[in-house]
Amino acid sequence: MNSYEDEFRNYLKENGLKFTPERQLILKGVFSLHKHFDIDQLWEKLHRKDRRLSRATIYRTLPLLVECNLIQETLRCQGRVQYEHIFGHEHHDHLVCLKCGKIIESREERIEKLQEEICKRYHFKAVEHRLGIRGYCQKCQNKMKGT
Amino acid sequence: MNSYEDEFRNYLKENGLKFTPERQLILKGVFSLHKHFDIDQLWEKLHRKDRRLSRATIYRTLPLLVECNLIQETLRCQGRVQYEHIFGHEHHDHLVCLKCGKIIESREERIEKLQEEICKRYHFKAVEHRLGIRGYCQKCQNKMKGT
DNA sequence: TTTGTAATTGAGATACAATCTCAATTATAC
DNA sequence: GTATAATTGAGATTGTATCTCAATTACAAA
Ligand SMILES: [Mn+2]
Ligand SMILES: [Mn+2]
Ligand SMILES: [Zn+2]
Ligand SMILES: [Zn+2]
Numbered sequence: 001m002n003s004y005e006d007e008f009r010n011y012l013k014e015n016g017l018k019f020t021p022e023r024q025l026i027l028k029g030v031f032s033l034h035k036h037f038d039i040d041q042l043w044e045k046l047h048r049k050d051r052r053l054s055r056a057t058i059y060r061t062l063p064l065l066v067e068c069n070l071i072q073e074t075l076r077c078q079g080r081v082q083y084e085h086i087f088g089h090e091h092h093d094h095l096v097c098l099k100c101g102k103i104i105e106s107r108e109e110r111i112e113k114l115q116e117e118i119c120k121r122y123h124f125k126a127v128e129h130r131l132g133i134r135g136y137c138q139k140c141q142n143k144m145k146g147t
Numbered sequence: 148m149n150s151y152e153d154e155f156r157n158y159l160k161e162n163g164l165k166f167t168p169e170r171q172l173i174l175k176g177v178f179s180l181h182k183h184f185d186i187d188q189l190w191e192k193l194h195r196k197d198r199r200l201s202r203a204t205i206y207r208t209l210p211l212l213v214e215c216n217l218i219q220e221t222l223r224c225q226g227r228v229q230y231e232h233i234f235g236h237e238h239h240d241h242l243v244c245l246k247c248g249k250i251i252e253s254r255e256e257r258i259e260k261l262q263e264e265i266c267k268r269y270h271f272k273a274v275e276h277r278l279g280i281r282g283y284c285q286k287c288q289n290k291m292k293g294t
Numbered sequence: 295t296t297t298g299t300a301a302t303t304g305a306g307a308t309a310c311a312a313t314c315t316c317a318a319t320t321a322t323a324c
Numbered sequence: 325g326t327a328t329a330a331t332t333g334a335g336a337t338t339g340t341a342t343c344t345c346a347a348t349t350a351c352a353a354a
Binding site: 020 | 312322
Binding site: 163164165167169170199200201202203204207226 | 300301302303304305306311312
C-alpha cells in the first residue's frame with residue numbers, strides 16, 4: 001500500500017513531470033483538509049505557509065491530483081468547483097442541503113451495482129459517476145415548519 | 148392536463164409576473180428543441196426569429212422555467228450549463244461520452260427507489276437529484292481500440 | 295378604452311472563476 | 325556540475341453569468 005505521496009511521485013515520474021515543493025505543499029494541504037473544499041479555501045490555508053504560492057499553481061496542480069485519482073471533483077456550489085480527497089476512501093454519494101449547505105455522505109452498494117448494470121446495458125465504459133441529491137436536511141425542515 | 152404554456156402563464160400570474168412576447172418565444176423555443184441545449188444554442192435559434200432578443204432575457208427567463216418545473220438543468224459541459232425540457236417527460240439519468248459528447252438517457256426504477264430510501268434514512272427532503280455517469284460510449288471505445 | 299404602475303427589456307457594463315502568457319527559476323537525468 | 329525541459333508567480337485574458345438603467349410594455353382598475 002503506497003502513501004498518497006508515493007502515488008503522486010510515481011504519477012509525476014511516469015509523465016515526465018517534476019515533484020516540486022509547491023506540489024508537495026498542495027498535496028499535503030489537500031490531505032490535511034478532511035472535508036470538501038474549493039480552490040480558494042485551499043489557497044487561503046496554504047498561502048499562510050508559503051506567501052509566494054500562487055493561485056495559478058493550485059489551479060494547475062489539482063487537475064494532476066484528479067488525474068491520478070488522489071482527489072475528485074464533487075459538486076459545484078455557488079459557482080465554485082468543490083473537491084475532496086478520495087485516496088484511501090470509499091466512493092460515496094452526496095446529499096446537499098439547499099438552505100444551510102450541509103453535506104451528508106452516503107454509500108449504497110445496491111445503487112453502485114445498478115449503475116454497473118446500466119453501463120453494461122449500453123456497452124458504456126464508465127470512468128466516473130456522481131449522484132447528487134439536493135434538498136433540505138432535517139434541521140432546516142424543522143426550522144421551516146416553525147416559521 | 149395543462150399545456151406547458153398554461154403552466155407557465157399560471158406560474159407567472161401567481162407571482163405577479165408578465166407573460167411577454169419574449170417569454171413566449173423562449174418557451175416555445177425550449178419545447179421545440181428535442182435535445183439538451185445550452186443558453187447560447189437557444190439564443191442562436193431564437194435570435195433568427197427576433198433580432199432584438201437579448202441573451203440577458205434568456206438568462207433571466209430560464210430560471211423561471213426551472214422554478215415552475217418546465218425545464219431542468221441537467222449537466223455542465225465545457226463550462227456551460229445544459230438544460231432540457233421535462234414537462235411531460237419522465238425523470239432519467241445521463242451517461243455522457245467524454246470523447247464525442249454523446250448523451251445516453253436511462254431510467255432505472257430501482258435506483259429511484261433506493262434514492263428515496265436513502266433520503267428517508269437521513270430524514271432528508273429531496274427537491275432534485277442528478278445521476279451523471281461519465282465515460283466512453285461503445286463507438287468511441289472501438290475507435291480507441293483501433294488506434 | 296384609457297390610465298397608472300410595476301414589471302420587463304436590450305445594450306452595455308461588470309463580476310468573477312478559470313485559463314493563459316512569459317520571463318525567471320528550478321528539478322532531474324546524464 | 326551541466327544541460328534542458330518543466331515549473332513558477334504575476335498579471336493579463338477569457339468567457340459565462342449577472343447586474344444596471346433608461347426606455348418600454350403588460351395588465352389591472354377605472
Ligand atoms: Mn464526499
Ligand atoms: Mn436528458
Ligand atoms: Zn440544512
Ligand atoms: Zn462517444
